[in-house]
Amino acid sequence: MQDQKHIPLRFDRLSEQNMRQAADEVFNRFNARRTVRHFSTDALPLDVVRKCIEAAGTAPSGAHKQPWHFCLVTDPAIKKQIREAAENEEYENYHGRMNDAWLDDLRPFGTDHIKPHLEEAPALIVVFRQSWTPDEEAASGKSQHYYVQESVGIASGMLLAALHECGIATLTHTPSPMGFLAEILDRPPHEKAYLLIPIGYPAEGCQVPDIQRKSWEELATVYGPKTTR
Ligand code: IYR
Numbered sequence: 061m062q063d064q065k066h067i068p069l070r071f072d073r074l075s076e077q078n079m080r081q082a083a084d085e086v087f088n089r090f091n092a093r094r095t096v097r098h099f100s101t102d103a104l105p106l107d108v109v110r111k112c113i114e115a116a117g118t119a120p121s122g123a124h125k126q127p128w129h130f131c132l133v134t135d136p137a138i139k140k141q142i143r144e145a146a147e148n149e150e151y152e153n154y155h156g157r158m159n160d161a162w163l164d165d166l167r168p169f170g171t172d173h174i175k176p177h178l179e180e181a182p183a184l185i186v187v188f189r190q191s192w193t194p195d196e197e198a199a200s201g202k203s204q205h206y207y208v209q210e211s212v213g214i215a216s217g218m219l220l221a222a223l224h225e226c227g228i229a230t231l232t233h234t235p236s237p238m239g240f241l242a243e244i245l246d247r248p249p250h251e252k253a254y255l256l257i258p259i260g261y262p263a264e265g266c267q268v269p270d271i272q273r274k275s276w277e278e279l280a281t282v283y284g285p286k287t288t289r
Pocket of ligand 1: 166
C-alpha cells in the first residue's frame with residue numbers, strides 16, 4: 061500500500077519526427093562538450109549557475125533521499141586554500157601513489173600536480189555526498205540513504221550537462237583523497253566530497269586533447285530487433 065500522496069504525471073508525448081529532431085540536437089550539443097583545463101578569469105552570472113545546481117537537484121535518488129549537497133565557491137581566498145591542499149595531494153599522486161600504467165594513461169592529457177585552474181576559474185562547485193542525514197525522529201538519530209554513489213553520480217552528470225547547455229565549461233576534478241574539501245568548507249560529518257568542478261569560460265586560445273569517442277558497436281549492444289518495431 062502506498063501512503064505517499066500521488067498526483068497525475070505531467071508528460072508531453074512528442075511526435076516521432078520531433079523525437080528524432082530532439083535526439084539529433086541533444087547528441088550534437090552533448091558531443092560538443094569538452095572537459096576544459098584552462099579557464100578565463102571572467103566572472104560568471106551566478107544566477108545561471110544557481111539554476112544549473114537546482115537542475116542537478118532534480119536527479120532521481122534512492123528512496124528520494126536526495127543525498128547530495130553542492131558548495132559553490134567564488135571566494136578567492138577559499139579557492140586558494142583549495143588549490144594548495146589539492147596540489148599537495150596531487151603531488152603525492154603524481155610522485156608515487158599512481159602506478160606507471162596510470163601515469164602513462166594520463167600523459168596524452170598533459171596533466172600534472174599543478175592546478176592553476178582552481179584559482180583562475182571564477183567558481184568551483186564541490187559536490188558532496190551525504191551517506192546519511194541527521195533525523196531526530198529516527199531511533200538511530202539518522203535517516204539512512206540508499207544508492208548514494210549512483211544518485212550523486214547521476215546528479216553530477218546532470219549538473220555537467222546543465223552547465224554545458226548554459227554555455228559554461230567544466231572540469232571534473234577528483235583530487236584524491238578529498239578529505240581536505242570537507243575540512244576547508246566546514247561540512248558536517250555526514251558529508252563526503254564527491255567531485256570538485258571548476259567552472260567558467262574557456263581561456264582565450266584554450267586547447268583540448270584530440271580524443272575520439274567510442275563507435276556505436278563499442279558503445280552499445282542491442283538485444284532484439286534493430287528497430288523498436
Ligand atoms: N586526479 C589527478 C590525476 C588524474 C586522474 C585521472 I583518471 C584523470 O582523467 C585526470 C587526472 C589530476 O587531477 O591531475
